[in-house]
Amino acid sequence: MPSQQDLRRRIRSVRSTQQLTRAMKMVYAAKLRRSQAAVLEARPYADALDGVLRALAGQAGAGRHPLLVERPEKSVTLVVVAGDKGLCGAFNSNILREAGALLWGGRWEKVELVLVGRRGIDFFRRRGLAAVAVFAELMKGVTAAGAHEVARLLAGRFESGKTDAVYLLYNRFRSIMRQEVTLQRLLPVERTRPAEGAGAAPLLEPSPQALVGAILPRYVEFQVLRSLLDSQAAEHASRMTAMDSASKNAAEMIDRLTLTYNRARQASITKELIEIVSGAQALAER
Numbered sequence: 047m048p049s050q051q052d053l054r055r056r057i058r059s060v061r062s063t064q065q066l067t068r069a070m071k072m073v074y075a076a077k078l079r080r081s082q083a084a085v086l087e088a089r090p091y092a093d094a095l096d097g098v099l100r101a102l103a104g105q106a107g108a109g110r111h112p113l114l115v116e117r118p119e120k121s122v123t124l125v126v127v128a129g130d131k132g133l134c135g136a137f138n139s140n141i142l143r144e145a146g147a148l149l150w151g152g153r154w155e156k157v158e159l160v161l162v163g164r165r166g167i168d169f170f171r172r173r174g175l176a177a178v179a180v181f182a183e184l185m186k187g188v189t190a191a192g193a194h195e196v197a198r199l200l201a202g203r204f205e206s207g208k209t210d211a212v213y214l215l216y217n218r219f220r221s222i223m224r225q226e227v228t229l230q231r232l233l234p235v236e237r238t239r240p241a242e243g244a245g246a247a248p249l250l251e252p253s254p255q256a257l258v259g260a261i262l263p264r265y266v267e268f269q270v271l272r273s274l275l276d277s278q279a280a281e282h283a284s285r286m287t288a289m290d291s292a293s294k295n296a297a298e299m300i301d302r303l304t305l306t307y308n309r310a311r312q313a314s315i316t317k318e319l320i321e322i323v324s325g326a327q328a329l330a331e332r
Contacts, residue, residue: 050314053307057300064296070133071289074282078222081279084188085219085272092272099235099265102258110255112205113262114234121156123178123200123209124148125232125270127216127277128166130185137217137225137284138165144227145215149175158209160200162274178203188278193271201266204233216273217280222287225280232269235262 048056126145128138142165149157159177161167163185170177179199184192200212212233217225 048306048310050307050310053303053310057303057307060296060299060303064293064300067289067292067296071286071293074286074289078279078282078286081275081282082219085275085279088268088272088275092268095261095265095268099258099261102261111258111262113201113266114258116234117210119154119211121158121209122154122211122213123158123160123203125160125162125196125200125212125214125216125273126166126170127185127214127273128161128163128169129277129281130164130182131285132165133288134281134285135288137281138169140227141215141217142166142169144229148215148229160196162196163277184274185278185281188271188274190267190271193274194267197263197267197270200232200270201263214270214273216277217284219276219279219283222283225284228273228276230269230273232266235265 124145126141128141132138145166148154149159159170159175160179160181161170161177162181164182167177167180167182181192181196184196203209204212211231214228214230214232216228216230218228219225
């Protein structure tokens, strides 16, 4: 059995760790509230923009835009959005496991990587895989400017024919306790075909081509921004949950160590009392 001094040292160490995990939980709870608000504010606009663009893309003549061209998916660009840090449960491992399955599963002939977040960059670098672009600092603070930089790169590679499709792989934020690994095709944009019997197409001014050309760059940029915001909120939720679990585990460990310490102390006191009584009896018998 460990000595009382060792037990006291372990209790102090666990309490110190518990203070740290509690502080981190509070910090990331505050960050989560801000991230969650940003996600919820962005979703209605993103959904409306997506619906408008899909409807416009289905209009006659609108499909001539370079970002709408459908090609056989032989070579694709996979944008992997991971986190910068650990201590967030299975957040990073889930996304990287899915990325590995897509990369080596034979779904596409060729996959080029665009990596967002240090964990993803380090993961693929250790495996000797190069990426066409990396964004190591982007998840420190998600901004529209950062999303614009990523979107411009992706649109440029698709328009030039270097890739046949662009997919986003990220953790979608559903709730504090639920985050989903999501694979979303960004380019080319899927079109909504007019339903049979829907009547004549509405008259648009300016033309569908002009509207699509104006909306598409904004759509690509905002879908990238949305995926980054979702991933950021999911990471904060995972880390807050992990720190809460760590704090509870620390409390349980402190209780067990304290019980063991009290038993050891009681045994030590009992032993000393027995020695004193035995000594007194020996002196009395003389």
